[in-house]
Amino acid sequence: MxxxxxxxxxxxxxxxxxxxxxxxxxxxxxxxxxxxxxxxxxxxxxxxxxxxxxxxxxxxxxxxxxxxxxxxxxxxxxxxxxxxxxxxxxxxxxxxxxxxxxxxxxxxxxxxxxxxxxxxxxxxxxxxxxxxxxxxxxxxxxxxxxxxxxxxxxxxxxxxxxxxxxxxxxxxxxxxxxxxxxxxxxxxxxxxxxxxxxxxxxxxxxxxxxxxxxxxxxxxxxxxxxxxxxxxxxxxxxxxxxxxxxxxxxxxxxxxxAVGHALFGKVGVADDSHGGxxxxxxxxxxxxxxxxxxxxxxxxxxxxxxxxxxxxxxxxxxxxxxxxxxxxxxxxxxxxxxxxxxxxxxxxxxxxxxxxALLSGWKQWTLFGVIAALAIVVGALVGLVPWIGQIEFGEPVSLASKLTAVMGALAVISLIWLAFKPDLTRLLAVSVASVAVYVVAFGVAIPGVHKLWPSYNAARIAETFTGCETLDVATAGYREPSNVFNFSTDVLLGRDGAETATFLLAHPQCGLAIVDQSEQAGFEAGLGGASVRQLAELEGYNAVKGRELTLRFYTLENSALQVPAQ
Incomplete structure (x- = not known):
């Protein structure tokens, strides 16, 4: 070596x-x-x-x-x-x-x-x-x-x-x-x-x-x-x-x-609540x-x-x-x-x-040790992120999340080893352990935290519906841009349940409304008595707004859209 x-x-x-x-x-x-x-x-x-x-x-x-x-x-x-x-x-x-x-x-x-x-x-x-x-x-x-x-x-x-x-x-x-x-x-x-x-x-x-x-x-x-x-x-x-x-x-x-908002607008005011x-x-x-x-x-x-x-x-x-x-x-x-x-x-x-040569006295070692200790604490948390996420969302902790935690523990051990004697050999050991954390966490564990990806999961559910080659989709209570990327450019990000209901009524054959429980009452009122069928339900989490989602999939009673037979 x-x-x-x-x-x-x-x-x-x-x-x-x-x-x-x-x-x-x-x-x-x-x-x-x-x-x-x-x-x-x-x-x-x-x-x-x-x-x-x-x-x-x-x-x-x-x-x-x-x-x-x-x-x-x-x-x-x-x-x-x-x-x-x-x-x-x-x-x-x-x-x-x-x-x-x-x-x-x-x-x-x-x-x-x-x-x-x-x-x-x-x-x-x-x-x-x-x-x-x-x-x-x-x-x-x-x-x-x-x-x-x-x-x-x-x-x-x-x-x-x-x-x-x-x-x-x-x-x-x-x-x-x-x-x-x-x-x-x-x-x-x-x-x-x-x-x-x-x-x-x-x-x-x-x-x-x-x-x-x-x-x-x-x-x-x-x-x-x-x-x-x-x-x-x-x-x-x-x-x-x-x-x-x-x-x-x-x-x-x-x-x-670009200049007024995206550049100078960020200097004096915290843009989009990103302050500090x-x-x-x-x-x-x-x-x-x-x-x-x-x-x-x-x-x-x-x-x-x-x-x-x-x-x-x-x-x-x-x-x-x-x-x-x-x-x-x-x-x-x-x-x-x-x-x-x-x-x-x-x-x-x-x-x-x-x-x-740099670590020649106790003052230098103290500075180095305190900062290294902070990195060691961060390492312990990095390895636990997927595990904590699945517990927070009430999901079973996956094997990938457990492996990420194990890899994170190894990274922490290697960092402690590096802190006692900082040299290239030990940095390479830290590198291998850290790469292992990233491979498992980003490659498997984080994509596997199901509730983090509501629009992606909603689109996968919609793909299973039969009867229509193209869907006319509107959302209510969940207006994030990922809906557009995962569905289509013309998806309606409804301002409220009533607007989504109006859209559904205007697309009687292949209309699909995806309604969060927060807009359920407004959606039902906007239907004006029209009958709908619930095709599916999805639990998710809006990471941007920090709140739970319960998305229900609706179509009109007489639409062509169907759930495939089990």
Whole structure:
């Protein structure tokens, strides 16, 4: 084992990671991120909206305007939707399952892992790059983003091209006037792609990194290395054509909504109730960076001990200004600070590689031990999540949930082992145990928590009905976007039971009303005495609103819809 670990830290032919080290880093990331990609149903609300909007692009052939049903979705640029359109083609296009829509996030997370490992190796050593890549590949927040059909993992991949290029230009390129078609072009192409995916969010991180580094070095000539004029033209060429087209098509409606609400609206007010105190992201680090959050103390010690080194200074100006911005804005979600995770991962790698020298006294060991203890507590909870969920919902605890708990216990044991002697060998043991947790939890246990997926289960029930080739579906009391993705674009998300009853009366042959008990009285009143048949009943849980559901499936008495004979 010692010989294998030593071989991973040997430099490759170009001075970076060796082939064996690359295989280990990427294999761990793939095995950690893939399970559940296709088995976890569409999640509410954002994921279902993104995936459905991409599906409607394919249904309508309009790849400029972004819509969820008939409503404009002018909160993010088109980049992520186009990527989802591309990845769904081998899986049926507009009939593709949710997993196909998640592939841009899956590949984006792998690219971010690879670029983090590359940068760590180039700035410091193959050992640092190896650890940094493993840390990024195993982070709990990245597990969520890699499996979610949204912008953030793809954004991180695009933004990382810009950050890596910036690091190479600021730290490694000795020529004061590098050729544009090299790292400067990579910098601006990454910036343009990031803006095309989610607007200027990652560009803010890159700009603050550049400004902070130039100010720290007191050298304005560093700005010339990024080739601002041709670079800006390249970035504009990537995102501007669609931006012009959508604003012409919507009479500047996209700009008003995207900038006024989706960007500036989140700064002063907690958008969609996603608020949090100052320090929110910092307090969540033991969770978002788990299991490597056990090594955050080493990252801090390494940053302090080597704060005079230019490469460390670059990482610090990458992390600190943007982290402060995200702590100050009112709207907060755990993934907002993910653009800084690669820099933190590299510092963790630097800390682990130099752990023996850094942990030289009781103060250093105390800092390291307290933070490691937090990660150990988080590990115990991570393994119990599916088990707790099934108990909370009154479901039998599945074998997969029990296995997840066992894997979680092994991960905790390996973390304790790592805390006593932080080194690469023990980190690899933690990695294997953590990957085992993710494989069982995301691949089997979480999809198996039946009540978490009411719209998916409702659609599967509706598929069993006979008598109609196409159903006319309306819901009441459960209006989440996943209903649209799981049923069809024209499903009616009824405002109340009366509206759903009116819809059912207007579709006498193949109408299907799915009514939660909270809207039962309004639905019955809206029927005006018309007779209906109950076809099925489903217990579920609306995770967005945090309440139990009892969904009943109704059709008119004389409709063609039938329950198949048992």
């Amino acid at each position: 010692t010989g294998f670990v030593s071989s991973l830290t040997e430099p490759g032919q170009s001075g970076g990671l060796s082939r064996r080290a690359w295989i280990v880093v990427m294999l761990l990331a793939v095995i950690a991120h893939f399970p559940g990609l296709f088995s976890i149903p569409a999640m509410d609300r954002d994921e279902a909206r993104y995936a459905q909007a991409s599906r409607q692009m394919m249904e309508t052939g309009d790849f400029v305007d972004i819509r969820f049903q008939g409503d404009p979705r002018h909160v993010k640029p088109s980049g992520i939707y186009w990527l989802q359109v591309i990845t769904t083609q081998p899986f049926g296009g507009d009939d593709a399952p949710i997993g196909a829509h998640r592939l841009p996030s899956f590949f984006g997370s792998l690219i971010a892992v690879a670029l983090t490992a590359f940068l760590g190796a180039r700035l410091f050593s193959p050992s640092v790059g190896l650890v940094a890549g493993i840390v990024m590949g195993l982070g709990l927040a990245m597990q969520i983003e890699a499996r979610t059909a949204k912008t953030d993992a793809a954004l991180l991949a695009a933004g990382m091209f810009a950050q890596v290029a910036l690091a190479m230009l600021m730290l490694k390129v000795q020529d004061a006037k590098p050729k544009f078609w090299g790292w400067p072009a990579v910098f601006w192409a990454g910036t343009g792609a990031a803006i095309a995916i989610k607007g200027p969010i990652f560009f803010m991180v890159t700009a603050l990194t550049l400004i902070g580094f130039v100010a720290l070095k007191r050298d304005l000539k560093l700005l010339l290395k990024i080739k601002p004029l041709p670079g800006l033209l390249l970035a504009l060429a990537i995102f501007l054509p669609w931006l012009i087209a959508i604003n012409i098509q919507t009479d500047w409606g996209f700009f008003q909504e 105190p100052f320090g929110y992201h910092t307090l969540l680090m033991p969770v978002t960076l788990w299991p490597a959050s056990a090594l955050l103390g080493l990252a801090g010690l390494a940053a302090w001990a080597r704060r005079g080194e230019t490469a460390v200074q670059f990482l610090l100006v990458w992390i600190l200004p943007s982290w402060l911005v995200f702590e100050l804005i009112q709207t907060k979600l755990p993934h907002y600070v993910s653009p800084m995770f690669p820099a933190i991962a590299i510092l963790i790698g630097l800390g682990l590689v130099n752990a023996k």
